Amino acid sequence: MPEGLLCNKTPVDTMEQLQALLNDRRGVTYYEEMDQLDVDQKALATAIQNTCKSRLRTWLEICAHCGLCADACPYYLVNDKDPKQVPAHKIQSTLGEIVKRKGDVDNAFMQYVMDTAWSRCTCCNRCGMYCPFGIDMGIMFGYVRGLCFAQGFVPWELKIGSGMHRIFRAQMDVTQEDWIETCKWMEEEQEDDWPGLKIPIDVENADLLYTVNAREVKHYPEDLAEAAILFHIAGENWTVASEGWEATSLSMFAGDWAACKMQVETVYESFKRLKPKRMITTECGHMYRATVLEGPYWAGFESGQPPVECIHYVEWVGEALRTGKLKIDPARKIKEPVTYQDSCNYIRNGGLGDVAREIISYVAEDFREMSPCREHNFCCGGGGGLNGIGRYRPQRNKGLEIKRDQILATGAKIVVAPCHNCWDAIRDLEEVFHIDISWSFLKPLLLSMVEVPEHLKPEED
């Protein structure tokens, strides 16, 4: 059976396909079918020929085999310095072999490649900072994921995830109606406490167009309410889009480049329609990476820039605190020791380390940096889609150890994690290791200490 009913080379474009995958609990049948899946060696060879160009080939060729990247990788460190976890080895034994053998590889090999690309690398790009040649295994594994996806060797959850984007233009099965209803519901919920609060939908020429993660809409809609309250207090002229409201990209983690393009184009379309001055993402790292940094290239913009200036939530918070749009009551600053989880996607790869510190200086009295921190920080342990892949849960949990030890070394009790993936990983970390910490997005913290202008308070009767 070369192509399975569930595990095959065809991406998920219809509800029937999606439902069939979802019905296959934990992907049991899916992975059974994967054992039979044929490798289309010709297609693989052609893909390598057409897309593995000088940058990637040079990286593969000039690697000095010096091992300096080894301890850059969290997975090398937590797995007792297993040489098989050395980034250079991981990439040479996967992409290096595929190139060397010109695509002539078998099913077992492709499964090794898949397991390596998703469970031994989160594409955190840290190793690239430690290689004297600047060989970035994170970029290379991103590329490898694309090769795997095209061949059907992709973890079950991510096949589903990229299908969600293809069908719903969101990472979960949240329809446009669900989304608008949630906005209305959250608006109504705030009626008593915040008279006049609106979640404006499809307002043209707003100063800020706010985009969210479907996870918020589906699992914690209060996040949307909190965002609305903070915008309300800051007096922002903001809006959300009825279409193109979701800016994450599990398809990026899956290596489904066609779906990446569809997803960002939907978001960019809303910019065109609503002409906002700026777009602002919610507290999500990979959303910023996908829609702001990589998206313009998927969409084919030679400038490499999104059509409208885009900022991450932390940039807005920094700005609002700096300009006094949001004022913090000093008495309510956090007294307990606090640390900050530097997300690879907007700190290492987005240059936003400074603004994160600026925010912390407003909200916490006792801030403790992790070591290392900023662009040198370790991935939370759940990046690149790893958090969500059942097949790799043991590897993911092992990877959390590095973050656990970093946090413990700071003595902090609260971890500020303005990134969905990091937040999830740290929540799971507490669940697995019980180190007695709490973790938080910025929004609830800010709400607990922001000064509310008199005119926004509900009238006492």
Add this chain to the structure above:
Amino acid sequence: MYQFLTGPLLWLSFLIFFIGLIVRVVWYVRGLSWQMDRVAYTKHVSHGIKGALRSIIFWLLPFGTRRWKTRPAMTILFFVFHIGIVITPIFLLAHNIILKERWGISWATLPGPVADTLTIAVIVSALFLVLRRIAFSEVRILTSAYDYLLLAITVAPFFTGFLASLKVAGYPFWLYAHIISGEIMLIAIPLTKLSHTVLFFMSRGQLGMDYGIKRGGMKGRGLAW
């Protein structure tokens, strides 16, 4: 024999060396693609240049990056090895005398003891590079015979040249060995991964542009390498 080795063969080696390296650079640049690499190389030139220069310069400075700081022994090894490889042959008095005789040009030269020290430093550091390949599991797993071969090709001209300069017994043998191994090295540089002599700058420059243009260079203070 000497005539042939230092005549046509030397010319051929230099030809392969220079043309080979130029081809490497041209092939590298031509293979870059803004869309596939997802870096708008030509649209934000000043950010790109700044990122590239930062990426190259910090890594060329001993202890200039976090990696060089956290691995002091390897850093010293690397810089001693490479400074010796690059400086010694170019500024060696004996090489300059030959140049002067042939073409009437020459430039600054190293005093004899300095040149000797650098040469010995190359040989000793190469020895340590071999030892760490054997000793450390994270290097061992990456190492194959090819890596030792390249180290041998790199060190041979220094080893043989040093013996020849000492005028030990069998001088003509060491001299010929020196010339031949030097030519092998020149030819090997563009044809093997020793091409990193130029591709180091290309690759570092590219990643620097990636960070400078796309990954935060326009917002932050520039990556702290």
